[in-house]
Amino acid sequence: SIEMKQLVAQSYTGKTPTYIRLDKNSKLLNPEHQKITLGKPSVVQNGKDGVIITTGSYLEVALSAVKKLEKKGYRLKLICLHTLKPVNENALLKAIKGQNTIFTAEEHKLAGGLGSIVGEIMLRHHVNNIIFKSIGVKNTYSPVIGTQNFLRKHYGVDESAVCREI
DSSP: HHHHHHHHHHHHOOOOOOOOOSSSSOOOSSOTOOOOTTTOEEEOOSSSSEEEEEGGHHHHHHHHHHHHHHTTTTOOEEEOOSSSSSOOHHHHHHHHOOOOOEEEEEEEEEETTTHHHHHHHHHHHTSSSSEEEEEOOOOOOOOOOOOOHHHHHHTTSSSSHHHOOO
C-alpha cells in the first residue's frame, strides 16, 4: 500500500525504533498522491458532523462505515492515525479542531489503544465540551479463533457495529 511504502522508508531513515504492524489487506485505501508522515494524522475525508479517528488496516472498516452513514445524511471526517507512537499532538489537535463529536475506532482492546492515546492527548491539551467515544474490543480474553472478519463481528467491531455506535 501507499501508506506502507512511505512508512517503511521513513522508519529506515529514522533515528528511533519503529514498529509497523503488517496486515494481509492489499487494498489501496489512501490516495496515491497523499503524503504519509510518521506521527502525523492523515485526513482521508472531510466532514462536519463529527470525526472518526482510526488506525492501520481498520481504515477499511471505518471508510465503509463513513460511506454507509453518509447515505443516512451524516458527513463525518475520517482521520487515519497510522502511527501510534510517536504522535504529533499539534497536528492531531489541528485535524480535530472544530469538531463536537470525536470517535476512535479500532480492532484493538480499548485499554491502552488508539482511544486511550487520543483521549490522553485531548486531556493534556484541555480539549473539552465535546462528545468522545472509543469503539474497540472490550477488555476480555479471546476464547475463539477465526478470520479477521469473523473476529470483528464476534467482538462487535465490524462495520455494522461502528455504524450502530455512532
